[in-house]
Amino acid sequence: MAILEVEDLHVYYGMIHALKGVSFHVEEGEIVTLIGANGAGKSTTLRTISGLVAKSSGKVVFDGHDLEKVPAHKIVGLGLTQVPEGRRLFPGLSVEDNLFLGSYLRRDKQGVQRDLERVYDLFPRLLERRKQQAGSLSGGEQQMVAMGRGLVSRPQLLLLDEPSMGLAPLLVREIFSVIEEINRQGTTILLVEQNASLALDIAHRAYVFETGSVAFEGETRMLAEDPRIRQAYLGV
Amino acid sequence: MEWYILLQQMINGLALGSIYSLIALGYTMVYGIIKLINFAHGDIYMLGAYFGFYALTKGGLSLGPALLLSMGLAALVGVVLERIAYRPLRSSPRITALITAIGASLFIQSVSQIGFGASFKPFPQAIPFQRIAIGSVFITNRQLIMFGVSIFLMVTLHLIVQYTRIGKAMRAVSMDKEAAMLMGINVDRVISVTFALGSALAAAGGILVGMYYNRIDPYMGVMPGIKGFTAAVLGGIGVIPGAVIGGFMMGIAENLVVALGSSTFRDAVAFAILILVLLLKPAGLLGKRQREKV
Numbered sequence: 001m002a003i004l005e006v007e008d009l010h011v012y013y014g015m016i017h018a019l020k021g022v023s024f025h026v027e028e029g030e031i032v033t034l035i036g037a038n039g040a041g042k043s044t045t046l047r048t049i050s051g052l053v054a055k056s057s058g059k060v061v062f063d064g065h066d067l068e069k070v071p072a073h074k075i076v077g078l079g080l081t082q083v084p085e086g087r088r089l090f091p092g093l094s095v096e097d098n099l100f101l102g103s104y105l106r107r108d109k110q111g112v113q114r115d116l117e118r119v120y121d122l123f124p125r126l127l128e129r130r131k132q133q134a135g136s137l138s139g140g141e142q143q144m145v146a147m148g149r150g151l152v153s154r155p156q157l158l159l160l161d162e163p164s165m166g167l168a169p170l171l172v173r174e175i176f177s178v179i180e181e182i183n184r185q186g187t188t189i190l191l192v193e194q195n196a197s198l199a200l201d202i203a204h205r206a207y208v209f210e211t212g213s214v215a216f217e218g219e220t221r222m223l224a225e226d227p228r229i230r231q232a233y234l235g236v
Numbered sequence: 237m238e239w240y241i242l243l244q245q246m247i248n249g250l251a252l253g254s255i256y257s258l259i260a261l262g263y264t265m266v267y268g269i270i271k272l273i274n275f276a277h278g279d280i281y282m283l284g285a286y287f288g289f290y291a292l293t294k295g296g297l298s299l300g301p302a303l304l305l306s307m308g309l310a311a312l313v314g315v316v317l318e319r320i321a322y323r324p325l326r327s328s329p330r331i332t333a334l335i336t337a338i339g340a341s342l343f344i345q346s347v348s349q350i351g352f353g354a355s356f357k358p359f360p361q362a363i364p365f366q367r368i369a370i371g372s373v374f375i376t377n378r379q380l381i382m383f384g385v386s387i388f389l390m391v392t393l394h395l396i397v398q399y400t401r402i403g404k405a406m407r408a409v410s411m412d413k414e415a416a417m418l419m420g421i422n423v424d425r426v427i428s429v430t431f432a433l434g435s436a437l438a439a440a441g442g443i444l445v446g447m448y449y450n451r452i453d454p455y456m457g458v459m460p461g462i463k464g465f466t467a468a469v470l471g472g473i474g475v476i477p478g479a480v481i482g483g484f485m486m487g488i489a490e491n492l493v494v495a496l497g498s499s500t501f502r503d504a505v506a507f508a509i510l511i512l513v514l515l516l517k518p519a520g521l522l523g524k525r526q527r528e529k530v
Contacts, residue, residue, distance in 0.1 A: 052414055076420035088415035090408045101408050104401070105420040153420065 003028045003157055003188050004049070004080075009058035011041075011048055018044045020212040022058070026157065026190050031183050033191040033199040033220070035233060036209030042192040043085050045209075046159050050082040051075050063156060077105050081155035085162045085192075087146040091135025095126055095145055098134045102149035112152060118185075119148035122178050140171035147178070157188045164195050176202055196233040200224045208233065240372040245495035246488060251379035251448075253487020254386035258441040259464025260471065260479035261393060262434030268410040268474035269430045271330060275337040276317060277438055278461015279344035282454060284310040284439020285359070285446040286352050292360045299362035303385070303443055307436035314435025315428045323424070341461075348454040356453045359446040382444045389437055390480055397476060402429055410474070438464075459503060463490075466510045472523025481521060 004026040011019040019041045026032045034042040047053040049060050051072035060067040062080050070078070081102075089098055099119065103112045120127040123144040129137060134145055143163055150158055160179065164172040172195065180202050183189050193199035200206055200220045208216040208229060216229060223229050259281055266274045287306035291297045297305065321340045325333045366377040397403040408416045409426045416423055445460065446452045467486045471478025490505045513520060 050418060052417065072417040073420050073422045076418065082418050084415060084418060088412055088418075090411045090415065092411060093404070093407060097404055101404060101416075101419045101421070104405065149419070 001028065002026060003063055004190065005059070005061040006045070006049065007059040007061075009045065009048060009060070010056045011044055011053060012056050018212055019048070019055075019058075022209075022212070022214055024207045024214060024217065026188060028156075028188055029183075029186070030205060031179070031189045031191060031203040033193055033203035033206045034209055035193055035196040035199050035206055036215075038194070039211075040209035041212045042209050043161055046082060046161050046190070046192055049159065050080070076153055076155075079154070079156035080159070081150045081153045081157075082159040083146045083150040083161065083163065085165065087142045089134040089142055089145055089149070091133065093134055094131055095134055095137070096130045098145050098149050099126075099130075099152055102152040104153075106152075106154065111154070115152045115154055119151055122151075122181065123148060139166050140168070140175070143167060143171075143175055144178075147175070147182075151182065151187075155187060157190060158182065159190045159192075161192045162194060163191070164193060164198065172198065196229075197224075200234075241495055242492075244373045245491040247373060247375055247379065248494075249488035249491035250484060251382050251487070252491065253484035254383050255441045255445055255460065255483070256463050256467045256486045257480045257483025258386050258389060258437045259460055260467035260483045261390070261476065262438045263465050263468040264471070264473055264476060264479040265406075265430050265434045267468070268476075269406065269427055270322070270326070272322060272333050273337060273465065273473075274322075274431075274434075275334070275461070275465075276321075276340040276344055277434065278457035278459075278464065279341050279348070280310050280314055280317075280435045280457070281438040281442040281445075281460060281464075282348065282452070282457030283313055283344065283442070284435075285442030285452045285456060286348065287439065288443035288446060289357060289359060289452060292362055302362070303440060306443055307439045310439030310442075311432035311436040314431040318428060318431040323427075345454055345457075352454055354454060356451045359450050359452050361450070362447065378444075378448050382448060385440060385444060389440055393433065393437065394476070396433070402426070406430055459506075463506045466506045466513075469520055470509060470513050472520030475520065475522045478520055478522035 002025040006025065007023050009019050009022040022041065022045055034045060036042055044053060048055050051067065051070060062078060065078055067075060090101065099116060106112050125141060126144055126148060129141060134142065137145065147163065163175050163179065167175065176198055179189060179191065191199055191203060200223060203220050205218065206220050206223050207214045208223070216223060216226070259277065262277050263274065266272055284306050287309045288302050291302035291305045295302065317340060321336050322333055325336060363377065368375045368377070397406060405416065405421045405426050406429065408419065408421060409423050413423050463486055464483065467482035468479045470485060471480070471482030486506065486509065489509060490502050493501050493505050
């Protein structure tokens with residue numbers, strides 16, 4: 001069963017028609033990636049799903065809930081968490097407090113504690129830095145905090161917006177292997193990524209965005225062999 | 237000038253300054269979270285004094301319960317004010333909300349004039365006046381209460397903001413509203429709590445000053461409002477410790493001018509400081525200079 005179903009999504013920024021009828025779905029347990037050029041509408045799609053951007057028409061159904069009337073801050077509680085583009089940490093708060101805010105809605109203290117340990121397991125560096133202000137960390141460490149903060153909300157579906165942005169290649173690999181690990185541990189992932197070859201590498205299925213709509217879709221193995229995709233997005 | 241006069245005015249300055257700090261905290265918290273200078277804040281301070289007045293006279297409460305009741309009622313007024321006057325303008329240009337705040341201030345003053353009467357009311361002396369002499373300087377028990385209650389409230393606020401769940405949510409919202417929503421934080425509710433806390437502190441200040449000067453009137457919030465605002469700007473608007481430091485500096489500066497023999501100018505000090513800060517260090521003492529994000 002599809003955990004996320006997006007149907008004919010239209011979004012306008014003033015006069016600009018940013019999303020022109022986007023449809024896709026994510027099955028439970030998958031890693032699905034949205035790739036495409038800058039400004040193709042990938043981030044807008046994620047922001048619309050999370051309720052940060054208002055859609056003009058279309059439908060978003062998550063785990064059987066129509067998100068039509070659900071305000072942004074209630075969506076997290078349903079099990080859908082977004083790790084936003086540019087990490088968007090709370091810079092003046094400690095790493096610990098940032099992670100705490102990720103678990104803001106949860107009341108099961110022991111469960112939160114277990115998930116915190118899991119985050120420190122995935123990113124051992126954060127344990128050393130937990131008292132430090134998040135704003136003082138390196139880009140890679142900030143991305144780790146952002147992902148950890150997303151994980152402690154215990155999402156069923158994790159939306160990741162450009163996790164590789166601004167990171168050194170070695171770190172990008174590390175982050176991506178953690179994404180695979182998170183998925184193996186049972187979290188479904190919807191990944192928006194500029195780095196198409198890496199994204200196609202770890203995802204099961206992909207949707208290729210072009211100027212506000214889905215141009216191609218399919219299993220990543222197939223897409224990675226498609227000459228049109230190879231030429232336009234993989235640069236080979 | 238004799239040294240003890242200086243010392244005496246320092247003591248008076250600390251007592252009065254603690255009130256400016258309480259008021260400045262409300263300005264700075266609200267600014268920190270929605271970038272609005274809530275010009276009606278001084279009027280909430282005035283309402284607090286009146287709530288206290290009626291609790292003490294009509295209600296027959298003693299000082300402590302009257303203080304708590306007044307703080308609670310003022311918190312409610314703050315929340316309602318935000319809900320009906322400011323929230324609808326959240327996405328409007330900042331100047332619109334600012335003008336609305338001035339309107340709200342005038343509205344509260346006028347309604348209070350109708351409701352409470354335009355003339356002064358003598359504030360009941362909830363505790364008998366006492367003066368403690370230390371050498372040649374004097375401290376009154378009212379000053380001690382003013383100072384003590386203010387410090388207690390500031391420490392409480394600090395603990396709330398630093399260590400509680402709602403306090404962390406407040407700081408998160410002030411740093412990044414959208415990211416806060418993605419955590420599941422109800423931003424509207426956090427803003428309401430901020431108004432409630434700020435208004436409660438102002439109300440406490442209103443009662444303490446009512447007791448200190450023995451009288452209250454519907455316009456009593458105007459000057460302290462401006463001074464509290466100046467204190468917040470002096471310390472760095474949006475920075476909580478800055479508001480405390482700014483408030484004490486304002487109180488001391490004002491009383492030093494009195495010590496120098498020109499009590500006529502005591503209110504002018506606030507404006508002089510405001511002008512100087514804006515000219516020399518617009519971000520305030522503890523504020524960080526912020527570049528506009530592109």
